[in-house]
Amino acid sequence: MKLMILFGGASFEHEISIVSAITLKDKLEGFDLSFVFCDVDHRFYLIDASKMKAKTFSLGEFKKMPELHLENAAFIQKTMFSSVKHRSTVLNLIHGADGEDGTISSLLDFFSIRYIGPRIDASVFSYDKRYTKYLCNAKNIKTLDYEILSQSEHNNISIPYPVIIKPASLGSSIGVSIVKDESELDYALDVAFEFDKNVLIEPFINAVKEYNLAGFMLNGKIHFSIVEEPQKEEFLDFEKKYMDFSRSQSISGADISVALEAKLKSSFERIYTNLFEGALIRCDFFVINDEVYLNEINPIPGAMANYLFDDFKNAIESLSNSLPQTKRIKVNYDYIHSINQAKGK
Amino acid sequence: MKLMILFGGASFEHEISIVSAITLKDKLEGFDLSFVFCDVDHRFYLIDASKMKAKTFSLGEFKKMPELHLENAAFIQKTMFSSVKHRSTVLNLIHGADGEDGTISSLLDFFSIRYIGPRIDASVFSYDKRYTKYLCNAKNIKTLDYEILSQSEHNNISIPYPVIIKPASLGSSIGVSIVKDESELDYALDVAFEFDKNVLIEPFINAVKEYNLAGFMLNGKIHFSIVEEPQKEEFLDFEKKYMDFSRSQSISGADISVALEAKLKSSFERIYTNLFEGALIRCDFFVINDEVYLNEINPIPGAMANYLFDDFKNAIESLSNSLPQTKRIKVNYDYIHSINQAKGK
Numbered sequence: 006m007k008l009m010i011l012f013g014g015a016s017f018e019h020e021i022s023i024v025s026a027i028t029l030k031d032k033l034e035g036f037d038l039s040f041v042f043c044d045v046d047h048r049f050y051l052i053d054a055s056k057m058k059a060k061t062f063s064l065g066e067f068k069k070m071p072e073l074h075l076e077n078a079a080f081i082q083k084t085m086f087s088s089v090k091h092r093s094t095v096l097n098l099i100h101g102a103d104g105e106d107g108t109i110s111s112l113l114d115f116f117s118i119r120y121i122g123p124r125i126d127a128s129v130f131s132y133d134k135r136y137t138k139y140l141c142n143a144k145n146i147k148t149l150d151y152e153i154l155s156q157s158e159h160n161n162i163s164i165p166y167p168v169i170i171k172p173a174s175l176g177s178s179i180g181v182s183i184v185k186d187e188s189e190l191d192y193a194l195d196v197a198f199e200f201d202k203n204v205l206i207e208p209f210i211n212a213v214k215e216y217n218l219a220g221f222m223l224n225g226k227i228h229f230s231i232v233e234e235p236q237k238e239e240f241l242d243f244e245k246k247y248m249d250f251s252r253s254q255s256i257s258g259a260d261i262s263v264a265l266e267a268k269l270k271s272s273f274e275r276i277y278t279n280l281f282e283g284a285l286i287r288c289d290f291f292v293i294n295d296e297v298y299l300n301e302i303n304p305i306p307g308a309m310a311n312y313l314f315d316d317f318k319n320a321i322e323s324l325s326n327s328l329p330q331t332k333r334i335k336v337n338y339d340y341i342h343s344i345n346q347a348k349g350k
Numbered sequence: 351m352k353l354m355i356l357f358g359g360a361s362f363e364h365e366i367s368i369v370s371a372i373t374l375k376d377k378l379e380g381f382d383l384s385f386v387f388c389d390v391d392h393r394f395y396l397i398d399a400s401k402m403k404a405k406t407f408s409l410g411e412f413k414k415m416p417e418l419h420l421e422n423a424a425f426i427q428k429t430m431f432s433s434v435k436h437r438s439t440v441l442n443l444i445h446g447a448d449g450e451d452g453t454i455s456s457l458l459d460f461f462s463i464r465y466i467g468p469r470i471d472a473s474v475f476s477y478d479k480r481y482t483k484y485l486c487n488a489k490n491i492k493t494l495d496y497e498i499l500s501q502s503e504h505n506n507i508s509i510p511y512p513v514i515i516k517p518a519s520l521g522s523s524i525g526v527s528i529v530k531d532e533s534e535l536d537y538a539l540d541v542a543f544e545f546d547k548n549v550l551i552e553p554f555i556n557a558v559k560e561y562n563l564a565g566f567m568l569n570g571k572i573h574f575s576i577v578e579e580p581q582k583e584e585f586l587d588f589e590k591k592y593m594d595f596s597r598s599q600s601i602s603g604a605d606i607s608v609a610l611e612a613k614l615k616s617s618f619e620r621i622y623t624n625l626f627e628g629a630l631i632r633c634d635f636f637v638i639n640d641e642v643y644l645n646e647i648n649p650i651p652g653a654m655a656n657y658l659f660d661d662f663k664n665a666i667e668s669l670s671n672s673l674p675q676t677k678r679i680k681v682n683y684d685y686i687h688s689i690n691q692a693k694g695k
Contacts, residue, residue: 111456338408
């Protein structure tokens, strides 16, 4: 199974993506993997598998490796007198900006490269937490109450304390704060506005039950991971959330009722269907009084949430064989001909 | 004023885009214009201004012109022994797929090229009529009732006849039908499903009042066009909608009350703000019992709705001087260093 792992990106989660890619090198052992790194200047480099180590990137050693350019249906490596085409299905593993905001999806679509990952619409609805609210509202999925502040209008807030403050468009808890009273508000807003022009404010519910569920669609049917009850902290910070990508023991599923599991799966399916086809995503839910609330959608979860799947290699292989087809539009110039006829030309 | 007109694209509106570009060549006389054509195979060609005629495209003559490649901050023209960089602000004039769905925006953003046109989020919310409904709902803008059919679930509809049937993601009235009773439904759905997997159904309101308003934002303030009452047909079909790009008489504004004009402008402003910055858009409204309903958003209107602006050249020039800045993300590898420290390396 041939697969090109695309990682890096000009994103606050750039380093997380590197760690994800290094993790997948182990987790997809036996695959015919190639690695393409997108640096912060949006140049692509072909990284030899033996160089898939953190210092290749942190020390800038990647710059000595072959540069690639996107052309029709391939990444092209130019050599002195000719060029080599690298053709393969891509696994988009760029977290945050570039990878999850629709940019990389657009590039791969434009250059007719097949890929595992969210398409452009799915990216926009999951990348910006405001738009996730719009989506849930349209699909009748409960979410917490919220308000939005934009940098220009820095108002008071109306949601009672404690609240949680999040930049509208980042994952990985970057820029997120819990604010217990008004005295802490300004500082938390300043932190969040460092990362985004728009900030989402939600009630903070102490000790709320959280469950994560990943899955992907094959031939119209969702294949689910186990339901995970994530390790409980006040909230998971940047490092804690990612230090466990490579855990090798499979985790046991959350101890929940059959009815609750069915509710979580039904919510996941409504979010996924007709939008996330082609992607393996993780939805993070809250459960309050037995009701399911969507917290957030991770359309490219860290290390592809490999630890939640019994047979992760099989999941990736079967998904790569079931990617959405792009319909090619034909152009026939009938309209221009009809204008010219109307003009008597 | 230097400007690169980007047009064509793999879109059902490919030909409309060519007509738009030819029209703008006249309407922006005096500008230092260059023309870049994107063909249906997603190759870029530099078209000499003297060749900006329909037959250059319909007869395939563009293929003899210099091919361009996107690289960092420029379109590159490779010559035998070197290359020429074409650097300019781009006017994205690709209608429909590619241009209005976020793909071209992503490409231009990725390669750090400044452009007039909708950014990626704005594209997704205006390109797919379902998502326009989500947006209006979130921004408290009225729209007509609707339902969605997807190709896989071809159900009966619950909205009373007559209804109007539209592919979810096309402009220019392509694939649109008015259905007066059930006997016409299946045929109209088949037509619409030719163009999109999802179809939007709305009540058809005979002789509804329609008003179009275009505008763009400069330094936080919207600059509006005149309000147009479009020529009334049952609905405007493909040809009628576009044959009038090049009309040279300026049209007079619609004869409406000051209060209604204010309502239209207020709706426009709520839709535009915090989403469409960088674009000149046209919103098409219905007015029913003095209430304003959004019909659709054209984020790249035909020939940029030049005929609605008193001083179109000035509009384009001032917009191009007020484009959103993209904030460059810096990466410092602190996280990787901290992991390595934790491991004692």
